[in-house]
Amino acid sequence: MKVSCTVNGDAVELEATPDEALLDVLRRQLDLRSVRPTCGIGVCGACTALVDGEPVSTCLLLAPLAEGREITTVEGLGGDHPLQRAFVESRAFQCGYCTPGMILSAKRLLEENPSPSAHEIADFLSGNLCRCGCYLKIVDAVTRAAA
Amino acid sequence: MADPRVTGAARYAEDVQLPGMLHARIVRSPYAHARVLSVDASAAGEDVVVLAPDDVRGLRRYGCQIKDQAVLALDRARFAGDPVAAVAAATPQLARAAADLVEVAYEELEAIFDPVEAAEPDAPLVHDTAAISDNDAAYFDLRPQSGTNICHRFRIRHGDPETGFDEADVIVDETFQTAGAQHVHMEPHAALARWEDGRLELWTGTQTPFNLREDLAGIFGIAPEEIRIHCPPMGGAFGAKTFVRIEAIVAALARKANRPVRCVLERSEEWLTLNRHPAVIRVKVGARADGTLVAKRVWCWADTGGYADCGPGVAQKMGFAAPGPYRIPHVWVDSRAVYTNLAPNGAFRGYGQMQCVWSSELAMDLLAERLGLDALEFRLRNVLREGDRYCTGEEMHDVHFADCLEAAARGIGWHDDARGKGLAVVMKGMQTPSRAGIAIERDGDRFVVRCATAEMGQGARRAISLLAADLLGVDVARVRFPDPDTHLVPYDTRTTSSRSTYVMGLALERAVGDLREHGERGYGEIEIPGGLDPDTGQGVASHHWHQAAAGAEVRVDEETGKVEVVRLHAAVYAGRVVNRAGAELQNEGSMIMGLGTALLERIDHADGHITNANLSDYEIPSFADVPPLTHDLLEREGGEIHGLGETALPPVPAAVGNAVASLGLRVRELPISAEAVLAAVDEREGVRA
Numbered sequence: 001m002k003v004s005c006t007v008n009g010d011a012v013e014l015e016a017t018p019d020e021a022l023l024d025v026l027r028r029q030l031d032l033r034s035v036r037p038t039c040g041i042g043v044c045g046a047c048t049a050l051v052d053g054e055p056v057s058t059c060l061l062l063a064p065l066a067e068g069r070e071i072t073t074v075e076g077l078g079g080d081h082p083l084q085r086a087f088v089e090s091r092a093f094q095c096g097y098c099t100p101g102m103i104l105s106a107k108r109l110l111e112e113n114p115s116p117s118a119h120e121i122a123d124f125l126s127g128n129l130c131r132c133g134c135y136l137k138i139v140d141a142v143t144r145a146a147a
Numbered sequence: 148m149a150d151p152r153v154t155g156a157a158r159y160a161e162d163v164q165l166p167g168m169l170h171a172r173i174v175r176s177p178y179a180h181a182r183v184l185s186v187d188a189s190a191a192g193e194d195v196v197v198l199a200p201d202d203v204r205g206l207r208r209y210g211c212q213i214k215d216q217a218v219l220a221l222d223r224a225r226f227a228g229d230p231v232a233a234v235a236a237a238t239p240q241l242a243r244a245a246a247d248l249v250e251v252a253y254e255e256l257e258a259i260f261d262p263v264e265a266a267e268p269d270a271p272l273v274h275d276t277a278a279i280s281d282n283d284a285a286y287f288d289l290r291p292q293s294g295t296n297i298c299h300r301f302r303i304r305h306g307d308p309e310t311g312f313d314e315a316d317v318i319v320d321e322t323f324q325t326a327g328a329q330h331v332h333m334e335p336h337a338a339l340a341r342w343e344d345g346r347l348e349l350w351t352g353t354q355t356p357f358n359l360r361e362d363l364a365g366i367f368g369i370a371p372e373e374i375r376i377h378c379p380p381m382g383g384a385f386g387a388k389t390f391v392r393i394e395a396i397v398a399a400l401a402r403k404a405n406r407p408v409r410c411v412l413e414r415s416e417e418w419l420t421l422n423r424h425p426a427v428i429r430v431k432v433g434a435r436a437d438g439t440l441v442a443k444r445v446w447c448w449a450d451t452g453g454y455a456d457c458g459p460g461v462a463q464k465m466g467f468a469a470p471g472p473y474r475i476p477h478v479w480v481d482s483r484a485v486y487t488n489l490a491p492n493g494a495f496r497g498y499g500q501m502q503c504v505w506s507s508e509l510a511m512d513l514l515a516e517r518l519g520l521d522a523l524e525f526r527l528r529n530v531l532r533e534g535d536r537y538c539t540g541e542e543m544h545d546v547h548f549a550d551c552l553e554a555a556a557r558g559i560g561w562h563d564d565a566r567g568k569g570l571a572v573v574m575k576g577m578q579t580p581s582r583a584g585i586a587i588e589r590d591g592d593r594f595v596v597r598c599a600t601a602e603m604g605q606g607a608r609r610a611i612s613l614l615a616a617d618l619l620g621v622d623v624a625r626v627r628f629p630d631p632d633t634h635l636v637p638y639d640t641r642t643t644s645s646r647s648t649y650v651m652g653l654a655l656e657r658a659v660g661d662l663r664e665h666g667e668r669g670y671g672e673i674e675i676p677g678g679l680d681p682d683t684g685q686g687v688a689s690h691h692w693h694q695a696a697a698g699a700e701v702r703v704d705e706e707t708g709k710v711e712v713v714r715l716h717a718a719v720y721a722g723r724v725v726n727r728a729g730a731e732l733q734n735e736g737s738m739i740m741g742l743g744t745a746l747l748e749r750i751d752h753a754d755g756h757i758t759n760a761n762l763s764d765y766e767i768p769s770f771a772d773v774p775p776l777t778h779d780l781l782e783r784e785g786g787e788i789h790g791l792g793e794t795a796l797p798p799v800p801a802a803v804g805n806a807v808a809s810l811g812l813r814v815r816e817l818p819i820s821a822e823a824v825l826a827a828v829d830e831r832e833g834v835r836a
């Protein structure tokens with residue numbers, strides 16, 4: 001079936017089966033590799049995309065439900081977004097696998113709360129796991145981006 | 148240019164694609180131990196390529212230390228999850244559907260899951276023989292015990308402990324346990340194989356490209372040079388991406404299909420691929436009334452699962468670090484790697500050290516308490532100092548255990564009030580012996596580093612590039628470090644044991660000197676000698692020792708058994724810091740992973756089946772689990788570079804355990820569960836009543 005939606009500002013028509021996760025469709029058809037398959041059950045946040053501005057685990061979102069929605073992946077931020085700069089300046093990643101999801105969740109946080117405390121950042125991002133354990137520097141990066 | 152890790156441009160092994168490639172799925176044994184009677188794939192469909200035991204019967208066995216593994220379980224499946232067949236189809240969905248249609252007939256056999264029972268002479272055997280591998284990962288003398296499940300036995304024989312214990316006023320004799328754990332590297336194992344004219348080309352996230360190449364060459368009976376391995380950066384590894392994992396199956400499928408084949412594991416399969424060794428460790432240690440240690444004996448059982456993998460090496464390193472960084476006149480250690488019918492256990496950040504630190508450092512606090520001594524003072528009275536000889540006979544140099552302990556104690560305010568606080572110290576060996584080569588090529592006004600060191604997030608590429616830039620006297624932006632490719636990079640032992648920055652740094656000095664002499668390309672090599680006699684433990688265990696201590700402060704809810712770490716501090720000897728931000732990240736990451744080990748992570752089993760193979764039931768630390776956490780990098784002018792990839796992990800669980808113990812709550816098993824804490828409360832109250 002066809003799914004019409006906006007991805008990183010472009011109107012696109014995705015081809016998907018009704019049981020396919022948006023994660024797989026974004027990776028396969030649009031080569032958006034920043035949404036990453038990891039836990040497969042919506043607990044790790046590595047496949048996060050913003051759907052109408054809200055962080056969503058795309059491994060759990062069936063592709064047909066993206067119809068008419070606006071989807072943003074980290075590729076859509078361009079590379080010079082304040083959060084991307086702050087993550088680099090704070091050295092807030094190691095392997096980088098979870099980083100796109102972290103940045104997108106943090107983007108939503110800063111829209112809701114432009115100057116969050118360290119505790120609020122940790123609380124909001126607790127659905128994004130980082131096995132390298134960069135948590136302290138991620139909090140630092142989000143604080144830096146908010147400043 | 149922005150870092151690819153923040154723009155989405157980063158590419159890992161799972162992202163590599165080739166035209167016409169097929170997708171693989173592995174068919175696994177549902178039994179922990181079973182004879183494989185037949186494999187019938189006739190229902191899988193004509194478009195599906197099936198790899199069955201008969202397809203791989205002619206291929207040779209492999210194993211980095213013991214050759215105990217075939218590409219598929221041929222006649223016997225040795226753990227629940229052992230690959231018995233594999234399929235390749237046009238899409239991952241089709242491959243999954245086809246795998247479900249493969250019918251395998253089994254005859255269930257008696258299985259064994261406890262490493263202490265499995266080491267007994269009458270235990271059912273997981274393997275009939277143990278052929279020692281010719282892979283250079285079998286770098287030490289292996290001692291499989293014929294007719295038993297012990298695939299390696301390592302001993303230290305230093306002095307005579309019985310004489311020593313006669314001099315002791317207080318002796319502690321306790322048995323400790325640690326649970327199996329999953330690495331949970333965020334990027335799953337992924338490999339892509341292609342054959343052309345009898346030559347194999349492979350893209351895989353691996354820490355051990357040359358060991359992998361050697362084992363694959365053995366399996367397929369071709370020269371190592373006919374295999375080319377490309378190593379994209381890994382989305383985390385922590386020891387899991389070592390030696391042969393899924394590469395042999397993927398390569399065998401690609402050869403049969405005559406097309407490229409890729410396999411990306413599902414998350415649940417990671418628990419069936421490689422985990423951390425569960426261990427049982429008995430520690431008997433004695434001291435005089437004045438607090439001088441006199442004798443120690445340690446018995447380790449490292450459960451290596453259904454295949455040895457590098458379990459022999461883990462048991463050896465667990466054994467040789469188990470005495471701890473103390474002056475002890477009489478030390479005997481008996482450490483064994485034992486087969487059981489669990490999924491294979493292998494390299495895991497800390498490599499056997501966490502298990503022996505947990506056991507030995509908890510025993511030290513028990514001893515201090517019975518002697519009526521402060522746990523810090525007791526350690527400082529016995530700790531190894533510059534020029535001391537360790538129980539292996541090697542002379543210790545650049546020794547900073549006391550500095551680490553004092554810094555860890557300061558970091559948690561030990562001297563204000565030690566209640567609810569705990570300390571632990573670690574000595575961690577670096578791969579010894581080992582060899583590393585590196586080349587530098589001139590490319591216009593830039594330089595290219597040819598180096599097998601794999602990037603898995605630890606920042607090795609950055610650190611080595613910084614070292615190269617420094618030696619060349621150029622800005623680091625002019626140094627390029629492409630992904631390792633075994634056709635283009637010199638031999639290196641492997642990216643493990645926190646050795647790469649140090650050994651590659653030494654090799655680089657030679658390579659840059661050679662470049663100055665020869666103009667276009669410079670090559671440098673370093674060989675680190677050493678090793679131990681496995682029967683006596685004498686020799687050189689580690690060219691230099693990684694050293695750290697941790698301090699933890701806890702709050703325990705004695706109604707619920709919940710342990711809350713309220714402060715955590717680690718002090719790690721770094722020698723010379725190359726990349727400060729990277730060094731800090733490695734310390735913080737190690738400490739956080741150590742907290743997971745201390746409080747959260749345990750692989751659960753029922754009849755050999757893993758019951759929590761998902762990230763909902765198996766919890767790893769999230770933002771919400773990180774307490775106030777600080778650390779020191781201890782530096783010394785002119786000091787050697789010390790790798791920092793692991794050192795801060797092993798002392799963290801023991802520091803937390805000793806903090807809990809300071810409240811009179813004796814927990815002997817990791818992770819520290821609420822149930823165990825409640826039982827310890829009962830035990831304490833029972834003693835008082």
